[in-house]
Amino acid sequence: MEKIIDIQHLNKSFGNNEVLKDVNFSVNKGEVVCLIGSSGSGKSTLLRCVNLLETPSGGEIIYKGENILKDLKSVEAYRTHLGMVFQQFNLFNNLDVLTNCTVGQVKVLKRSKEEAKEKALKYLEIVGMSAYKNAKPRQLSGGQKQRVAIARALAMDPDVMLFDEPTSALDPEMVGEVLKVMRMLADQGNTMLIVTHEMEFAKEVSDRIVFMDKGVIVEEGHPSEVLVNPKHDRTKEFLKRTLA
Amino acid sequence: MSLETILTILENNWEMFLRGAYMTLAIAIISTIIGAFIGFFIGIMHTIPMKKKSFKSMILKTFNFVLTVYVEVFRGTPMIVQAMVVFYGLASYGLELDRFIAALVVVGLNTGAYMAEIVRGGIVSVDKGQYEAAQAVGMNHLQIMIYVVLPQVARNILPATGNQLVMNIKDTAVLSVISVTELFYQTKSVAGANFKFAESFFIACMIYLVMTFTATRILRWVEKRLDGPEAYKMEVVRKPENIM
Numbered sequence A: 001m002e003k004i005i006d007i008q009h010l011n012k013s014f015g016n017n018e019v020l021k022d023v024n025f026s027v028n029k030g031e032v033v034c035l036i037g038s039s040g041s042g043k044s045t046l047l048r049c050v051n052l053l054e055t056p057s058g059g060e061i062i063y064k065g066e067n068i069l070k071d072l073k074s075v076e077a078y079r080t081h082l083g084m085v086f087q088q089f090n091l092f093n094n095l096d097v098l099t100n101c102t103v104g105q106v107k108v109l110k111r112s113k114e115e116a117k118e119k120a121l122k123y124l125e126i127v128g129m130s131a132y133k134n135a136k137p138r139q140l141s142g143g144q145k146q147r148v149a150i151a152r153a154l155a156m157d158p159d160v161m162l163f164d165e166p167t168s169a170l171d172p173e174m175v176g177e178v179l180k181v182m183r184m185l186a187d188q189g190n191t192m193l194i195v196t197h198e199m200e201f202a203k204e205v206s207d208r209i210v211f212m213d214k215g216v217i218v219e220e221g222h223p224s225e226v227l228v229n230p231k232h233d234r235t236k237e238f239l240k241r242t243l244a
Numbered sequence B: 001m002s003l004e005t006i007l008t009i010l011e012n013n014w015e016m017f018l019r020g021a022y023m024t025l026a027i028a029i030i031s032t033i034i035g036a037f038i039g040f041f042i043g044i045m046h047t048i049p050m051k052k053k054s055f056k057s058m059i060l061k062t063f064n065f066v067l068t069v070y071v072e073v074f075r076g077t078p079m080i081v082q083a084m085v086v087f088y089g090l091a092s093y094g095l096e097l098d099r100f101i102a103a104l105v106v107v108g109l110n111t112g113a114y115m116a117e118i119v120r121g122g123i124v125s126v127d128k129g130q131y132e133a134a135q136a137v138g139m140n141h142l143q144i145m146i147y148v149v150l151p152q153v154a155r156n157i158l159p160a161t162g163n164q165l166v167m168n169i170k171d172t173a174v175l176s177v178i179s180v181t182e183l184f185y186q187t188k189s190v191a192g193a194n195f196k197f198a199e200s201f202f203i204a205c206m207i208y209l210v211m212t213f214t215a216t217r218i219l220r221w222v223e224k225r226l227d228g229p230e231a232y233k234m235e236v237v238r239k240p241e242n243i244m
């Protein structure tokens, strides 16, 4: 199996607050990995370290065999390989839906406007948002915004999609539409690393579950092990709290 | 003060008033534009992310310090004094500035000092998520500024910029101390010849009011235009069996 992202001995501190402590894990091609754990355990920080929105304090990030923290020539070029979906959507407020999905392609990947538009429309179609291509973000509901954000990330043809609690800021009735899109992407064989509190969803789609607590990976494995028969007390504790 | 006198003065001197009003407007508009550019430049310089202790950041810090001095000096001294210093100061070094150019320099630099703070505030108030989302699609700092942040800043600071324009229309009156032939100066000339001070300045008053009022209305209209229509056009959904 080809490792796309391989994280070794990753540390991250904010001041003297050690948020990630010797984190080791990897994501293989075509794999869907869900990262779970209680709030404040460092899930977002881990995800943000992967695409260098945060600079790790120590350790290594190997992307397709390349040591990102040592040999990286361009942070920008590296980031185009990772599609990021944020909890707060973060659509570009000044741009309409279509341009949200083309601006990165045109300005960063230097694709032609036509090609970018075609690609954007293809993914907007997939997430069910092509009808809204002329809308501004402020005219959309949360679920619609998040689907556009997913299309924006996909349009860059990334190797991995990173999701940081993509449904946590949504009204309950909109969670389903976003999870549906993500489920479809998982079925299509996309490589995905997802931080989520949606346990049912995590159980269904993931090839592997990673449970984090207080900055360390406590346990990882197939959902049928980690979610059904957890080995560690901390995992049991967490599941009891969240599933209750 | 009688209406008849006012009309007579207008009849005899309308050309003087018109030329003065034209000069006032020209100086106000051009220097607001100059000031806006200066403001954007300084606002951008002050928000460039810096790596700690690199040579580049030292240069940047020094340069930013100079810019801060400029802002403080121009915000902390009366424009009427600045006009004297710029015009007679340069003249004493043998640099005889055209009075119109001197006016643009003084009002432009003055506006720039105020706009710098307005723009900086505008940049800071753009949600951090906008910047991060742009980073995530691989844009560099300059691209993020140009395509994502500054358009939002421009929209947000438009009311404050309009306010500056209105202030400039009024404050150009102080330029009469360096004999710029703007509206106040022209009115003084008219009144000096006909000794009807009250009537002459009443006319000037009305002209100022019309200019500031019109400027305000036009800017409101521009704001509305920029925001676009509240409703967006829905495209016909191509596939009715779309996932949603």
Ligand SMILES: Nc1ncnc2c1ncn2[C@@H]1O[C@H](COP(=O)(O)OP(=O)(O)O)[C@@H](O)[C@H]1O
Binding pocket: A014, A017, A019, A037, A038, A039, A040, A041, A042, A043, A044, A045, A046
């Ligand atoms: N930019 C930051 N500065 C300082 N502390 C931070 C920052 N970002 C996160 N933290 C801290 O790191 C810890 C982990 O946060 P986070 O990764 O957001 O957790 P999670 O996503 O699992 O809820 C928290 O204690 C949080 O306060």
Ligand SMILES: [Mg+2]
Binding pocket: A043, A044, A045, A165
């Ligand atoms: Mg988080």
